Amino acid sequence: MTDIKKLTKEKLFLPDATRGAVRFLTTKQLKETGTKGLVTNTLHLLINYGADHIKDLGGIKKLMIWDGMVLTDSGGFQVFSLIHSGKWKGKIHKDGAIFKSPRDGTEYELTPESSIDIQMKIDGDVLVCLDDCRETDLTREEAEESVERTIAWAKKCRKHFDNKYGGTKKTGKLLTCVVQGANYIDLRKECAQALVDIGFDGYNFGGFVVNEEGQLVLDEMKAVIDNTPEDKIKYAMGVGKPQDIREASKIGYNWFDTVLVTRNARHGTLYSSDIPDEILRIKNAEYANDLKPIDSKCDCEVCQNHSRAYVHHLLKIGEATGMTLATIHNLRYYQKLINNLN
Ligand SMILES: [Zn+2]
Structure with a gap:
């Protein structure tokens, strides 16, 4: 409880x-x-x-x-x-x-x-x-x-x-x-x-x-x-x-x-500490062959196992699994942000 x-x-x-x-x-x-x-x-x-x-x-x-x-x-x-x-x-x-x-x-x-x-x-x-x-x-x-x-x-x-x-x-x-x-x-x-x-x-x-x-x-x-x-x-x-x-x-x-964290995820706007303004637009062409994780410092299931290229591909074709992966990552990013404030 x-x-x-x-x-x-x-x-x-x-x-x-x-x-x-x-x-x-x-x-x-x-x-x-x-x-x-x-x-x-x-x-x-x-x-x-x-x-x-x-x-x-x-x-x-x-x-x-x-x-x-x-x-x-x-x-x-x-x-x-x-x-x-x-x-x-x-x-x-x-x-x-x-x-x-x-x-x-x-x-x-x-x-x-x-x-x-x-x-x-x-x-x-x-x-x-x-x-x-x-x-x-x-x-x-x-x-x-x-x-x-x-x-x-x-x-x-x-x-x-x-x-x-x-x-x-x-x-x-x-x-x-x-x-x-x-x-x-x-x-x-x-x-x-x-x-x-x-x-x-x-x-x-x-x-x-x-x-x-x-x-x-x-x-x-x-x-x-x-x-x-x-x-x-x-x-x-x-x-x-x-x-x-x-x-x-x-x-x-x-x-x-x-609502932005999850809505952004579904639209391909992800958060990453590897990018200066923290915003990574995963659907951009530059990520089509990028085998790095969304965020090199993230411990979420997505960053530990999948590449930017994979999430790019899934979201580009509107695959529901892509939305799931993007949402998991964005929420984990925010929970870590919050933990760092404590
Ligand atoms: Zn992650």
Whole structure:
């Protein structure tokens, strides 16, 4: 069994097992990359499996046979962005959102309480409060409203988790919240302090982590660190590139996730310490006859046994095994990056 409390102090990279699997990997292969925890996507699990169905089958960890940590997101980020972009039909209101699944037309309501209920049914280890995440370039007024709702919803989540389920004491699960405030430093501070007053096991950085130039918003991120207790989880959601993880780690963040690691792998963008900017585009013609491993310092199954030429060939023709090998290597690269931060 995973000691969740112990993990709160460790640096972790959490791959996205969006629909209950890291694409192209078995649970055994995932474990062998050194992965200690993963993130599942509450919205995708809800509309593809159904929360009750997962509960009836014993929860996501039992289904995956995964004895590491599982963090469930609140579902809010996807639901709100799908509604904002007009891709999904739905309405955001002061207590959450109502939306229709494009899959079968089922109507769902996501509220602070229902998000906790769904996450409890999925049965991971770390829950995230529903927060009011919005698009970029918020006016002061919009950012203030988002902070106000985020605090009110966090309060409701805390109350519901404690009253209905008995909180951490009864469930062994941890509850984290999300700090909003867009690019207004004082709002980030205000939001963080109000959430600390309610009390959580972790304070996650919400909203956009990079600006239009692709730079990490370090000042905003630091405002959250400076106003939250040192011994709690600091999860930089959606961070990121190797260099961004190193920078966010330096200022005090310890949990990271990004879909890029596995998505890049499938598209042939691999990581290698042999290349100056760490990016090796394996599909490039220069690797067609290259018998060296992807990364000469990597101890993964792929680098120990296969050449760049082999992975190049498999990915060029869209062979699924190529995706598996690329994903194993990229995840191992990130887990080693994280180990080197500790
Ligand atoms: Zn490797």
